[in-house]
Amino acid sequence: MTTSSDTSAPTTDALNFRSIDFRGRHLSLAELRAAVPRAQHQTMADAEQKVLDIIADVRSRGFAALGELAKKFDGVVQSHPRVPAEALTQALTDLDPKVRAALEESIKRARQFADQQRPANVDVQLGDGAVVSQNWIPVGRVGLYVPGGLAPLASSVIMNVVPAVAAGVESIALASPPQKDFGGLPHPTILAAAKLLGIDEVYAIGGAQAIVSFAYGIPGTDDELPLEPVDVVTGPGNIFVATAKRLVKGVVGIDSEAGTTEIAILADSTAQAPLVAADLISQAEHDPKAASVLVTDSAELADAVVLELSRQAAATKHSARVLEALSGPQSGVVLVDDLEQGIAVCNAYAAEHLEIMTANAPTVASRIRNAGAIFVGDFSPVSLGDYCAGSNHVLPTSGTAAFSSGLNVTTFLRAVQVINYDRAALAQVSGHIVSLSGAEDLPGHGDAVRIRFA
Structure with a gap:
């Protein structure tokens, strides 16, 4: 030592x-x-400026910027990053049967765990005619990132997709870096895993630019399909992916800086x-x-x-x-x-x-x-x-x-509170509302209650 x-x-x-x-x-x-031991090779500030430049470029130039970044970082030329449906089908057809069996077993176990994670809705009766509820509602659309650099992480397709599906998300898009060895498409095993899970919206986009594309969306043209923005971005990656997720947090939700x-x-x-x-x-x-x-x-x-x-x-x-x-x-x-x-x-x-x-x-x-x-x-x-x-x-x-x-079903859910009071229930606390609104010098709050009993 x-x-x-x-x-x-x-x-x-x-x-x-x-x-x-x-x-x-x-x-x-x-x-x-x-x-304790920590990485010193790359400060977050160094990565941040590079990612800020990518954010500005992708937001201003859309698919043109993505094409230049794919050529610069991945060595591929692409006209549009959307993976054709036939490429997904072919990847699953060509998948090694042993790898397919392993993916299927992983999916089965992940689903069993994810299906038990969804929290129950709650209704609390605080008095006659006074009910407050908390309902768990899935986000509408998510963008899932799967690394494909030094290791094509097909298992990360499962880890991203399964909890999103268990949460009830209806629109799922997935991105993974384009690979020069595979004609500018993501690694075939990643494509096969996506097809196995029923994901057909897949993009050959890598790194911070994938996170930015999901967060802000990219408008289409007469010749190009749009990439619609998402509500939540998840998935692991390098320091640039993690930095991008931190920088777009607030525009979209993220799982963590993985x-x-x-x-x-x-x-x-x-x-x-x-x-x-x-x-x-x-x-x-x-x-x-x-x-x-x-x-x-x-x-x-x-x-x-x-x-x-x-x-x-x-x-x-x-x-x-x-x-x-x-x-x-x-x-x-x-x-x-x-x-x-x-x-x-x-x-x-x-x-x-x-x-x-x-x-x-x-x-x-x-x-x-x-x-x-x-x-x-x-x-x-x-x-x-x-x-x-x-x-x-x-x-x-x-x-x-x-x-x-860590990523789980609640990553893709929002807790929405529902307040349902009738006239008698509101009357019971109306005096308290008026008192508190006066204490905070917000008399309009109290007036909004008084007018209901005028």
């Missing part, structure tokens, strides 16, 4: 998994948040180093900027995990990518005095994915307040949640799990 003061640049052929030692230190929440993936593992001396290392690598292979963090009170386990990381990373397919992610400032081991401090560190870090590999793992998991999803014990790896657990893998990153939730 290297120390946190090691400033050597990470390489693609050696592991530089740094160590941060919190032992013997009593740190406040603010100090913990500042000290950026580059991250995993934290809270482990003690009972954990098995090969399993810990394999799970850290499983997320590191997503992206060179992915975060993999181990929190442990066992220096022996930490040393064993570093050895396993070196061995397993060298043997994995995307070795260079994995080693770069593990060697970045966003990754490393955090040494703590005991499990109590480890729980405090995990709550401060607020990981997208948090694995608990300790004795009495379910009890420890129950004490975690901040995490996108919690994976309990040796047989609940993040890979399970990525594909077939039934849970959703579109989760908040970069510490935002402290205040936001």
Whole structure:
């Protein structure tokens, strides 16, 4: 292990998994948040200006801007980003039967979980003739984003579509980056998954420009179909996608700022180093900027995990990518005095994915307040949640799990309050309304009640 003061640049052929030692230190929440491993490669401000430029360009020039951005970022030439219906059908026809069976199983489990998430409507009778209700109503239209850069995340089609359908959304559009190797269309497996789920409005648009297109819509012409704006945008992506979602929030709703993936593992001396290392690598292979963090009170386990990381990373397919992610400032081991401090560190870090590999793992998991999803014990790896657990893998990153939730059915619902009072019920509280309106110097409020009894 290297120390946190090691400033050597990470390489693609050696592991530089740094160590941060919190032992013997009593740190406040603010100090913990500042000290845990975080990405430093790209500030949000840097990404923000680039995204603001894209927003302005797409809003002013529409499909012409999208075409230029597709050529610049994806190396493809497109006349219109809408994916033809026949391409969706062909992608499903050509899909490997084993992959189709896996997608179908994932869909089945995700539907079972999503179907149980919808909250019940509530009617509360506050007196004779006085009823206040809360009704859950789906949004009218959603835009779903599916990454397709280093990894074509067909599973993210399921994670986005299934809860939207369970919520009752009637209009669903999906976007994924155009691929030069596939004629400027999104990856065929992504198209096949969309067709399998009955989604026929699919666009070959990537990155921040996809989020902007959904948020503001793009007018059509005599020769081009419009892209209608949506009410909610969901889906994971890189820092530019996450930044775009933050910048359009308020124009549309968003699920969360689901950026580059991250995993934290809270482990003690009972954990098995090969399993810990394999799970850290499983997320590191997503992206060179992915975060993999181990929190442990066992220096022996930490040393064993570093050895396993070196061995397993060298043997994995995307070795260079994995080693770069593990060697970045966003990754490393955090040494703590005991499990109590480890729980405090995990709550401060607020990981997208948090694995608990300790004795009495379910009890420890129950004490975690901040995490996108919690994976309990040796047989609940993040890979399970990525594909077939039934849970959703579109989760908040970069510490935002402290205040936001993973994608779920309620993301696509609005709680609408309905007030239904009759004359007698209003009369019962009319005096209070008049008194409060006077106290706030808003006499018109009181007059609006008085006139009904004049």
